[in-house]
Amino acid sequence: MKVPVPIPAIKIGSAGHQVCHPAKAKDMVKIDLPKERPPDWKEAMLKKMAEVLDKYRSVRLFLDICVKCGACADKCQFFLGTGDPKNMPVARADLLRKVYKRYFTLGGKLWGRANESAELNETVLKDWYVYFYQCSQCRRCSVFCPYGIDTAEITMAAREIMAAAGVATKYVTEVVAKVYDTGNNLGIWAPAWKDNCAFLEEDLKDTEGLDIKFPVDAVGAEVLLIPPSADNFVNTNTMIGYAKMFHAAGISWTTSTYCNEGGNFGLFLNYANLKKINNRIIEAARQLQVKKIYWGE
Amino acid sequence: MDFLEIPYPLHICDLTWDLIKRGALKIDKEANDSLLVTYHDPCNIARAAGYFQPPRNIIRATCNNFIEMHPDTILEKTYCCGGGGGLLADEIMEIRLAGGKPRAEACRATGANYLATICAICKANLPEVMKHHRVNCEVGGVHDLLARALVLK
Numbered sequence: 001m002k003v004p005v006p007i008p009a010i011k012i013g014s015a016g017h018q019v020c021h022p023a024k025a026k027d028m029v030k031i032d033l034p035k036e037r038p039p040d041w042k043e044a045m046l047k048k049m050a051e052v053l054d055k056y057r058s059v060r061l062f063l064d065i066c067v068k069c070g071a072c073a074d075k076c077q078f079f080l081g082t083g084d085p086k087n088m089p090v091a092r093a094d095l096l097r098k099v100y101k102r103y104f105t106l107g108g109k110l111w112g113r114a115n116e117s118a119e120l121n122e123t124v125l126k127d128w129y130v131y132f133y134q135c136s137q138c139r140r141c142s143v144f145c146p147y148g149i150d151t152a153e154i155t156m157a158a159r160e161i162m163a164a165a166g167v168a169t170k171y172v173t174e175v176v177a178k179v180y181d182t183g184n185n186l187g188i189w190a191p192a193w194k195d196n197c198a199f200l201e202e203d204l205k206d207t208e209g210l211d212i213k214f215p216v217d218a219v220g221a222e223v224l225l226i227p228p229s230a231d232n233f234v235n236t237n238t239m240i241g242y243a244k245m246f247h248a249a250g251i252s253w254t255t256s257t258y259c260n261e262g263g264n265f266g267l268f269l270n271y272a273n274l275k276k277i278n279n280r281i282i283e284a285a286r287q288l289q290v291k292k293i294y295w296g297e
Numbered sequence: 298m299d300f301l302e303i304p305y306p307l308h309i310c311d312l313t314w315d316l317i318k319r320g321a322l323k324i325d326k327e328a329n330d331s332l333l334v335t336y337h338d339p340c341n342i343a344r345a346a347g348y349f350q351p352p353r354n355i356i357r358a359t360c361n362n363f364i365e366m367h368p369d370t371i372l373e374k375t376y377c378c379g380g381g382g383g384l385l386a387d388e389i390m391e392i393r394l395a396g397g398k399p400r401a402e403a404c405r406a407t408g409a410n411y412l413a414t415i416c417a418i419c420k421a422n423l424p425e426v427m428k429h430h431r432v433n434c435e436v437g438g439v440h441d442l443l444a445r446a447l448v449l450k
Contacts, residue, residue: 004370004402018392020384077376081395134392136382138340143373155382171386210449225309228417231438235420241440242309244447248323249316263417268383281306293306297415297438 007074008083015084020133020169027170027177031273034166041165042120046103048164052157053104059157062149063100066093072141072151078134086131089141089151095127096158125167132158133169137268160270168269175265176273183259183280184229190257196232197255200239212247214239218254219288225255226281227296228262238297253294259284262296308342310351310415313443317358323448329360334442335409336365337400337423338375339416349373352415352439359446370403378414380422390425397426405432412436 025035038044053060072089074080079087086092094116101108101117108117118124137152162168178187188196197214204210215221223246231239232255246253259280266274285293316322334356342348349372356363370376379397400423404412412427412434414420423436 004367004399004406015392015395018389020386021388077379077396077399078392081379081398082392133384134389136340136377136380136384136396138377138381139344140340140374140376143344152382169383169386172383175383223312226306227309230417230421235417235438235441237441237444238438241438241442241444241447244444244449245313245316245322245440248447248449249321265383294309294312295306296309297417297440 005080008080010085011083012085015078015082015087015134016130018134019130020171023166023168023170023173027173028166028168030177030180031173031269033163033168033173033270037166041125041167044165045120045125045161048161049100049103049157052160053100056153056157058150059153060100062093062151062154063097065147066090066097066149067147069146071144071146072149075141075144076135077138077140078136086127087134089135089145092131092135093149093151093154095124095131096154099124125162128158128162129167132162156267159268163270172265172268176269176277179261179265179277179280183257184261185263185265186229186233188229188233188260193232193255193257193260196236200236200243204240204243210244210247212243214243215252215254217257217288218252221252221254221288221290223251223253223292223294224285224288224290225253225294225296226259226262226284227255229260231296232260235297242296254288254290256284256288258287308348308351310348310355310439313440314351314354314358317355322443324359324443324446325448326359326361326446328446329442330362332360332411332442333362333364333407333409334360334411334413335363335404335407336371336439337378337404337412337414337419338371338373339414339419340375340377340381342415343375344373352413355439356413356442359442364407364409366403366407370399376400376403378416378419378422379426381416381418385418385422393422394426394429397422398430401426401430401432404434405430410434411442413439413442415439 098118107115135155142150
């Protein structure tokens with residue numbers, strides 16, 4: 001296969017210094033996670049791991065069936081960009097696989113390292129934290145895996161297990177916490193959201209002489225638009241595109257200040273938050289009694 | 298409203314493409330003639346949701362100049378922009394830029410000056426990536442193109 005960048009030479013540990021800031025206690029409390037790593041973090045992680053393996057049989061399957069053929073090795077953009085071998089999908093999955101083998105398989109329990117398994121300790125946890133937060137869960141490797149192993153699901157499982165022991169990144173937890181405060185990832189409060197919409201209306205009037213509305217919280221509109229909050233704040237040309245389209249087609253629409261975010265960062269953290277954030281969409285649709293929900297770009 | 302009556306969410310591109318197909322929108326494609334547009338498939342919309350064609354259809358309907366990137370870098374083989382999955386944090390900027398490199402190089406090879414995409418994370422990370430790898434290409438949305446081409450008067 002032709003790749004746009006040459007396959008880099010292996011540079012062991014070259015991306016190891018790129019570590020996300022740890023989560024803040026106040027955000028962790030808000031999103032129902034332990035505010036810090038408890039003394040029995042290892043037990044907490046293994047308990048969660050047992051739960052994950054039981055709930056997501058795909059994860060157990062993916063951990064069992066890899067034959068280390070290497071088809072995925074040069075498919076990850078983070079390996080292509082850094083040359084760090086732990087950014088090869090197979091090696092990334094192995095971080096979790098080794099711990100799984102040690103505690104959940106007969107071979108690992110009996111023969112330990114000879115069976116390619118590893119104790120869960122500080123070093124292993126550090127590797128998990130660094131490299132599972134260098135995977136963007138894009139699933140590109142899974143397209144090329146002859147067994148269909150989806151490393152994104154392994155990353156999700158690992159992040160869920162770490163979160164149960166109070167280990168998560170500042171960025172992701174902050175964003176999830178913001179959604180519960182403001183309804184969106186950027187933390188735009190309702191008055192600011194309305195202000196931005198009014199500004200876009202004025203702007204369209206001044207520059208193009210168009211009288212187009214950007215309705216907010218309009219009960220009974222036909223369409224509820226759930227755009228990414230960045231469309232209201234940064235990518236405003238996209239927002240203008242939606243408004244012009246609705247205007248031209250004569251469809252009544254609205255955004256909601258309770259739920260104005262299409263992206264769900266629960267996916268990057270744990271299942272409980274993923275579900276809770278998604279439910280906000282249904283709640284917003286109920287509140288505004290809309291007929292259709294459309295996702296923004 | 299009953300739980301089952303909650304409408305199933307659809308993507309805005311479905312609606313837009315439907316309106317275009319039915320001839321409900323008047324479009325002047327020449328408004329986008331200064332652009333050579335290429336399209337970046339965002340991971341979760343493309344690979345996880347199998348949503349490939351509607352945005353492309355809208356681009357073709359609103360622009361005269363559309364070029365695809367190398368077939369190994371689009372559709373289900375698309376590259377991540379480098380900032381997805383909760384990696385859009387400033388402290389790991391090096392990783393974001395490194396991860397975006399394959400996408401930047403694939404874009405450079407087309408010579409496009411506008412890279413359209415339908416993911417807010419891609420729109421946040423790719424401009425940084427393009428700047429760092431010195432690819433002279435604006436990053437924006439698909440509806441931005443529609444906004445320019447839509448005739449309202």
